[in-house]
Amino acid sequence: MKMAWDVERALKVNANAYHVYIACMLARLMETGVLGLNVLREASEHTGRCMAEYVSVHGLSFESAEEALQFLNDLMGFTDELVVEQRGGSVEVRLDRESCRICPRDTGGLESPLTACPLIGFVKGYLEGLGLLKLKERYDMERGEMPAKQEDGQCIFAYPIAKKKAETKKRQESRPQAK
Secondary structure (H helix, E strand, O other): OEEOOOHHHHHHOOOOHHHHHHHHHHHHHHHHOOOOHHHHHHHHHHHHHHHHHHHHHOOOOOOOHHHHHHHHHHHHOOOOOEEEEEEOOEEEEEEEHHHOOOOOOOOOOEEOOOOOOOHHHHHHHHHHHOOOEEEOOOOOHHHOOOOOEEEOOEEEEEEEEEEEOOOHHHHHHOOOOOO
């Protein structure tokens, strides 16, 4: 894997300094082989759980995965368009690839055929950390299944729902409020 950083890509998607930091750091770690896809997924999932606790301690709670992820995208500005749909027994998240600000490939310059997206694990950890859903990964990377697909200019993540959590609001309301 090699890296081809181009500041114009970051400017094109209106990335801020934090977006550039995340995208370029991940791209470089992937390029040097220090960070593998399984570690990235696990670390980003843990980070999603931390973010869930952070927003919860500030008194925020959400009725749905859609509401929670729209809030997160509004807060962090990952992409201009994020669509979340629950279909039957799964949650599908669609991100506009052209405007994604933390993509290690498009913004960070990583040249790799692999899906190095930190949002795959982050979304899962965030939704589970909020207590909204328990999700299963649909892919098995050892068998060559990738965690995301690209279609019509979008990156698409699909997670089968293992369990819908009840009593979420009560659990979140019992947390201490931020001062």
